[in-house]
Amino acid sequence: KQEVTQIPAALSVPEGENLVLNCSFTDSAIYNLQWFRQDPGKGLTSLLLIQSSQREQTSGRLNASLDKSSGRSTLYIAASQPGDSATYLCAVNGNQFYFGTGTSLTVIP
């Protein structure tokens, strides 16, 4: 069974800092990997989708990479802002979706 781990569980950084969130998975037979943002009391917002054949995807200040063979993905956030504070989830799509436990990010003004 696929296991998805996210490190760190929580992260607090000052505004303007660049940061990296990590996601690892045990089964490399995946179709794609998605990064989501979840705000308290709100639903999921899809941030980036990386197909298994791709190495990275970029959207604005966000860059996600995928190394399928090693079972790793990273989400890079440049020039963090207080509005980036949220829980970030990675999800691996095999024959179903498996979610990590998330990284709770706090950006301090």
Add this chain to the structure above:
Amino acid sequence: GAVVSQHPSRVICKSGTSVKIECRSLDFQATTMFWYRQFPKQSLMLMATSNEGSKATYEQGVEKDKFLINHASLTLSTLTVTSAHPEDSSFYICSATPFSGNTIYFGEGSWLTVV
């Protein structure tokens, strides 16, 4: 815009009552939809796979008689939480995949509070 619509986004119900959550694919047909729930500070967990025209497949530990899933059409799946209890309070979210492609689209999620 959203391609999977989930309703309601928030619902409060009394203990012992039932509540229905709808998941609709707006721009595509989906033979399979998935239902997840998330307890506070825990990861999203798959509850069941909803198959159009047939019975849902439930994950281990999920009570099928309590969480009734109906997938009556290619664009609609419903999750009914029957005889709800406070411990059923959670975030429920659905996802769907078009016939073609492997991208999964998520609904906006529903926050259920049982009082």
